[in-house]
Amino acid sequence: MRHGKKINHLGRTASHRKAMLSNMAASLILHKRLSTTVAKAKALRKYVEPLLTKSKNDTTHSRRTVFAYLQDKESVKELFDEVSVKIANRPGGYTRILKTGYRLGDNAEMCVIELVDYNEDMLTTTGAAGGAKKTRRRSSSKKKGAESTEASAPATPEAEGTKDETKDAE
Structure with a gap:
């Protein structure tokens, strides 16, 4: 039984999983969108959303902490300079997973994971119709x-x- 086991190991060793999530997070920050399997996207969301929250506070300590996870100067610079400005008012939920179907070779469920504030199509349709933000x-x-x-x-x-x-x- 797998009671209380939250981490999806994705069939990899710890070092391989850490390197893969770090590379995927850096690519997501740089390109704002990434096509992958649903299992990897869900694991990536848990990995990258705390980093996005930490980027709201632009201090040397938070930059070093994020760099320890990403290991990529360009993505850290992009995260703190551009992405954090766009997500400053958002209380959470920085990523969106859109399922796209199944892969031909092994029938794995595929999806696109993207940063919410960078999808112009979704922003224009919801922003124009909604007007002011409604409370829940x-x-x-x-x-x-x-x-x-x-x-x-x-x-x-x-x-x-x-x-x-x-x-x-x-």
């Missing part, structure tokens, strides 16, 4: 009931007033 809290029924009675009450006297004015004009 449900509004109370009292407020809805009060608004509907207030909206209907002033409408009737105005309608009566216009009828009287038209009669006077005739």
Whole structure:
């Protein structure tokens, strides 16, 4: 039984897995999108999201900590200079996994993992229709009931007033 075992070992030794996730994270940061299997993408998401959170605080210590994971100067520079500015207001959930089908050779489930703030197609469709950001809290029924009675009450006297004015004009 695998109770309490959160890490997917991906059929690799610890050093191989660490190197693979480091390379994939660096590629994701540089290219903003990566095509891989679903299992690797889920493991990569757990690996890279804490690094993205750490990049919001641009200090020497956080840069060194992130470099210890990525081992790539260019990706660290890109992360702290460009990516962290875009994700500054986002509270989490920096990556998105989009399933793309199955690989021909071994029928492995494939997907695209991408940084959420860099997909212009998704940003334009949700941003234009949504307008302002909505909260996830449900509004109370009292407020809805009060608004509907207030909206209907002033409408009737105005309608009566216009009828009287038209009669006077005739």
